[in-house]
Amino acid sequence: MPHSITLSKITWSTPDGHTLLSDLDLTFGSERAGLVGRNGVGKTTLLKLVTGDLAPQSGSVTVVGTLGLLRQSVQIAPDETVADLFGIAEALDLLARAEHGEASAEALAGADWTLEARLAAALARVGLDAEAGTPLAALSGGQGTRAALAALIFREPDFLLLDEPTNNLDRDGRRAVIDMLAGWRAGAIVVSHDRELLDTMDAIVELTSLGATRYGGNWSAYRARKALELAAAHRDLADAEKHAADIARTAQAVAERKARKDSAGRRKKARGDIPRIMLGAMKERSELTSGANARLAESRQAQAAEAVTMARERIEVLQPLTVSVPPTHLPASRTVLRMEGVTAGYLPERPVIRDLSFAMTGPERVAVTGPNGSGKTTFLALVTGQLQPWQGSVRLFTDAAMLDQRVSLLDPALSIRDNFRRINPEADENACRAALARFMFRADAALQIAGSLSGGQMLRAGLAAVLGGARPPALLILDEPTNHLDIDSIEAVEAGLRSYDGALLVVSHDEPFLQAIDITRRLEL
Template sequence: MASISLSRIGWATPDGHSVLTGVDLNFGQERTGLVGRNGVGKSTLLKLITGELQPLAGTVRVTGTLGLLKQAVRPGERETVADLFGVTGALALLRRAEAGAAGVEELTDADWTLAERIAAALARVGLDAGPDTRLAELSGGQRTRASLAAAVFAAPDFLLLDEPTNNLDRSGRDAVIALLAGWRAGAIVVSHDRELLDRMDAIVELTSLGAARFGGNWTHYRERKATELDAAQQDLAHAEKQAAEVRRKAQRAAERQDRRDAAGSRKAAQGDMPRILLGARKSNAEASRGAGAKLADRQRAEAEMALTSARSRIEILQDLSLALLPTGLPANRTVLRLDGVTAGYEADHPIIRDLSFTMEGPERVAIVGPNGSGKTTLLTLIAGGLAPIRGTVSVAVDFAMLDQRVGILDPAASILDNFQGLNPGATDNACRAALARFLFRADAALQQMGTLSGGQMLRAGLACTLGGPRPPALLILDEPTNHLDVESVEAMEAGLRSYDGAILLVSHDETFMTNIGIGRRLSLGAAEGDAP
């Protein structure tokens, strides 16, 4: 039977930062959600299972075949869906056979059902594309669907999915949920999507304390987790109370012994006690003090051990709390204007047609629409990464754009170096203080960008763009919640509510858009949102 077993796994980044320590896990033929805070090692665990990474300690045993969906697909210019499926050569053979150009020996190797199975896999995830479709022509969400189709194409014993609903519109999310609902083999799903996690058979939580398995879906996990956390907090409160009581008793015992010693000293000073009796009393006092000290030490050690044990059951988590400096953007200031814009990557096949749009003051606007409707293209156009075919684009204030890969940052540089590069006037102390507000304290600020998880990278991007002495008046965000855990999303919501600049956002997260006060929607395509 297919299975995955991890025994005492340990792994660290090249710079020595420990990510996984002593992890023991077993996966069978069920759908398992893998959850945990950003940077705790979820994607790393998948890479250890596939063999892309090797553990520094422990062993990984895989029985059966694997199908992997990574967090991001970065295609080459000419890479096609067939390349993603790994069937380019097999399709070429079929075409030679159909044209009568294949040799007899080649014909015996031909897979005559291949095209039909590729079409079925793409239809299963709701993607209207063919094997010759270039991946660069697909939107981020469409590439996610293509990658998912490639992962299930060979009917593996285990699906390994890393954030499968990222970049997907509503219909894409529904397709992933339906696929997993009908999946009868094993699956390990890294996700922060609570709707998807509620379709799981089990939840594995990774924390800095290790890994814990919970039977049932996300809702059951949260209920059980809340119960266990409440019990652990009660145990911790009891242990703290006991430790404090032991310290008080030890202090009172020491004070009583000091008073007895002082009384004995005064008696000896009077000179009316035989020397032999004085010596005996002194010996007894020293023995009593020694015994009392040993008892107090033992009780303190036991109390501290109980306290440490109670604390070890509760992972101490720091919440990200953003306090941003003001931009001073006035309400009547024109921030952005598009007049009659037509744009795309090929002049004869524009993605955006004749679009006019204006933002004024600290407006908060969401660009909505189905995958492939041009949302990311529009952001790239506004940020200056793409010239319009027709019409004009005018951005009248300073801005920062965080795309889905945080391309504004240098992956080879540290977080601190990136911050200083984007905020050249800030002192070293100011840089350190700003990064600390985003939980990059001390040596954490020296981490290389390329070693960070997706969520950590977005947090670093926010730190570098918004943490400086002059935050930009316009913030452009492309699916900012895709790689964030629930706690970080809530912290981002709180921070963006306090931001006084304008926000232009692409997102499919309705709750997030509501919580940051999106007041207007620009709809591209007919499936989502309101009219412009």
Template sequence: MPAITLSTLGWSAPDGTAVFAGLDFRFTSERIGLIGRNGVGKSSLLALIAGERTPTHGHVTIDGRIAVLRQNLEPAAGATIADLFDARAALAVIERAEAGSATLDELDACDWTLPARIADALADVALSANPATPLATLSGGQRTRAALAAALFTRPDFLLLDEPTNHLDAEGRDAVIALLARWRGGAIVVSHDRALLETMDAIAELTTLGIARYGGNWSAYTARKAIELAAAHHDLDHAEKQAAALSRKTQQLTERKQRRDGAGKRDAAKGGMPRILLGQRKQQAEQSGGDAVRRAGQQQGEARQAIDAARARIEILEPIRIALPSANVAPGRIILTLDAVTAGHVPDCPILRDISLTISGPERVAITGANGSGKSTLLRLIAGDLWPMAGRVHRPVDCALLDQDVALLDPACSIADNFARRHPGTTRNAVHAALARFRFRADLALQQVGTLSGGQRLRAGLACVLGGAAPPPLLLLDEPTNHLDLDSIAAIEQGLNAYDGALLVVSHDAAFLDAIGITRRIALPL
């Protein structure tokens, strides 16, 4: 049976920082969703399995064939869909054969079924394109679908997929989710897409403590985690009660020893007992009382370790919690008006045509539409980064745009310095307190933005925008969940539900839109 086995696997970053160690796990012919917080090493683990990196410790054993879909597909100059299938030469032979210019050897080797099989593979991912289509002409989501079709085309025993639904529009996401739901081979899928994780046979969670398997899909996993979190809170409560009881016991033993020592000194002062006998009793009392105090102190240390262990489990199990100040947006207040707006990046070639929109009060509006329909262009227009070709944009309030690159942050500065730049006059303690709410505690707040992962960067952007004393009345978000892990998505959902300003969000993540209470959806035509 095909299998991928991890044996005491460990890997360290180039700077020597240990990412994970001692992983023992076996992947078989089932679809496993690999989850975990950003930075814990999910993509690195896939790279080790794919042979793209060398383990620091242990090894990976693969029994079967694997195919890899990478997170970022940057096409080479002139590359076409045929190159993804490694079929350019074979298709060229068929073209020569049809034109009557192929050699006899080429005709003998000609695979006449190849074009139809490639067409079927592309249709499986709902992509209307032909093998000669240049990859540079496809959107990021279309390239992802083409790459997935090519991976499946090789009929592997295992698929390794890193965030396969990132950057896909609704049609593309549905196609990938449906395809993986039909897949009966092995698959290791790094994803935060809850709809995709619902189709998995099992969930594997990678944490700082190791890797653990949970049978069933996303819903089964969350139910189990809720039970584990309740157990961790129970263990913490029990450990704290034990520590308090031991503290009282240690205090009592210490006081008793002090009373005995005081009584011995008074007896010695009276002189009613031989000196040698007094010395023996004193030594016995000191030894007996001291041993009891030492035992109690050791038990106290063990209780403190139990408390620390329970708190560490809760830290891993419990989602981030964020509290935000008010944006002070009154109901009925006009936040944004678009009046018959036409806009684009190239003169005489608009992407948006005759768009009208009004947002009043703390509305929550989702902008949907296929890739290429102009969703990101609309957000840039509202933010003031782009001027309309026709029509009027009226935005009487401040806003903040968090695009997919989080361009509002200076990558050369620390998170703390970026926060201080956006909120002048904020004390250093207040900066660190605000960032701590987004899990950038202590030295983590001093990280240079350019060194952060995609998910960490977006979380830092949200912290810098929403963590100040007065959040902007209008927040624009462009695919905010694309690079976030599931815990961070839960935290952002909680934070955005605490945000009481107006919200305009571009997202294909239906679960996310439902969780943040979207009140209106506007679909842009293609």
């Protein structure tokens, strides 16, 4: 029987009663399917329904085959090793005892002599230089993700379920995951905002507030199809609005004709031209006709209004977000940042950065790249003054704002609105609300407490506070800005940064993002 995952008539709501998935039908076969959609639409929830971690309020989930789930964070014990992660510690111990002649014939009957070779092959597929005895605690976050993915493919499940597998990975790690999935021939459901990874998919499944839609082909094919759908949706909206206007004009014309006819009837009645018995019949007929016409007009107008509403809702789902940024007027000749002969680190005799000289002039756009552990975060700490150099000097010549991965410039105890007013004290309430609305914080959404926001919402709020004021800083420093954003939000940020005329200093492993914001120079650490 072919392997498959089938979700039939699935409905699931959050504990506070918000319906996230409604009457959802989806089927996945032996394919690589990218699951996309805006943050909060239910992508991770769908994976949990498939694994059984959540139960639907109605409907059913049927899985034919085995599942392998990559969790975003897993607690590990201090003494756990790669072999423990793979679940093969005892089997490897048996092989070691066999090599030393210490295993019984009965134990040897169950020995798997291919185990070490298969372990090495799984680690190699994700580009991880580790061994069975390597402690998990010795691995970086990115290496740990790669090890967990290697453990999944080692078990050869019929379906991989991956939730943001390339988050926090350096360039080599991302490439290893992308290459592994490009060669994966079983089933996979991948929740991701990594457009390079999504371009290796066989299909894209988009979750929206209107349901789920499957698109054949990879991310690029999906985006092309969406552009056509958006153009068609705008035409449908224009047609619906024209139809509604035509119906309104027709109803108005009918009402005006009736008013004129009624007026003429009243004049004849006043002159006594019509017998009383005929007047009664005419009045009754007029009232019946008037009521029928009113009900018909009301029905037609309601249908037309509903068609307009549905067309607008479709555009809201399809329409990319946009962000506009006021100018900084940074002169092209202005020195922004200068570092001369900088050596720095955290432990004596172990510098992270050694003898680095670097300068930025005018509205340059510089990407700081390099593998995990190469000193990118240290470099940003030097630029922002959070870390002082052991040797050399660091000087900033313009105002600057830093958005780190925790968006620590926001006070978690304050609302988004109050954070904006604190960072932009010159902005009045109208300017504040208008700026926040551009970043999708409208009405009561602007009153959310910063500490309660998701990672993606937090970054959007930080960007709104920094870029939404009347005069943004001349230097904007971003540390992995796309890690917690959905793709629509990433593209909105890209659009905003393209219109930003200041200097950009960006740490990111997201190559499509760096290309989209027109990086002019790279500093490889």
